[in-house]
Amino acid sequence: KDAAEISLKDIDQLAKSSFPLCMRHMLDKLRENHHLKHGGRMQFGLFLKGAGLKLEDALAFWRAEFSQKVGSERFDKEYAYSIRHNYGKEGKRTDYTPYSCQKIISATPGVGDHHGCPYRHFGEENLRAALNRMGVSGHALEEIMDKVKNRHYQLACTLTFEATHGVSCDSGINHPNQYFSESQKILQA
Template sequence: EFAEISLRDIDDIAKSSFPMCMRHLFEKLREEHHLKHGGRMQLGLFLKGVGLKLDDALAFWKAEFSRKVGAERFDKEYSYSIRHNYGREGKRTDYTPYSCQKIISSTPGVGDHHGCPYRHFSEENLTAALSRMGVNSRAVGDVMNKVRNKHYQLACTLTFEAVHGSSCDSGINHPNQYFSDSQIIMK
């Protein structure tokens, strides 16, 4: 478990330590001020896992969604499910963040931004996303080879290694593991 992350630092932390699946959702949320249900679940539970407290989570989602649907509609339609994810509503289950396996086997539809980019992006979009993360062209080639062989988590592991200039012997099997391994290197 990590110490609380503060809302002030969240954009920097997203850039330095989020795996591509979460970076993509984060950027789309900032851009479109909205995410569909699958994206809200995947990113919301991840953020909970990295240590975003409930009050900060509500403030974070509200700041974006208010710009699209208004604050009132956010409070009415969206805040419940965020509290629900934190076990404060309904059956009060403390929901856990999704693993890579679960994300890779999801089936995002049109307009959805959840899923695993290594599995669900076109080659063109994936290559562009890798360059934006600062992965050099030789490493991009290695990543794309893994993707063509359907080794998505290995592709993500190679990306981690390229971005951090450091090996990741355990491999990536959970987005929150990617995050915590990254934070150890960044600190």
């Protein structure tokens, strides 16, 4: 288990340096719309938990965004429960585990959903633009798009990791939290 902790104020910086594209995308959309639908709240919320965001910080994080859209009263009434639930503080008190790439790739996001895997669920143009914003272009970008065409989504993500960190990732990416912790290992070394 990852012992590291992340704090509320570091989320945007960490997203830029170390979040995989699926999670960057959801943070962008959350900041933009002050809302994420259920599938996004689960995928992103459990990722943040796995990355070491404590429950108190998670509640503050989601409240700060959602209250701009639905008001803090409605947030506390309708949404806070499910966040505590994700941390095993409500209901069956199951400690929910962050989703693997395999699970995320096999999701079927509908209109207005922002969860899922961008390599699998974005159109080509959107994906190219998103990768450009991560600083990936030229030959590296074409290689990634080639993996996507062949439906090797995790390999595409692995190549993105390599292109943005300048190191090889021999184990390959199979979990968003693995992407995050391997990135942090490199950046903190």
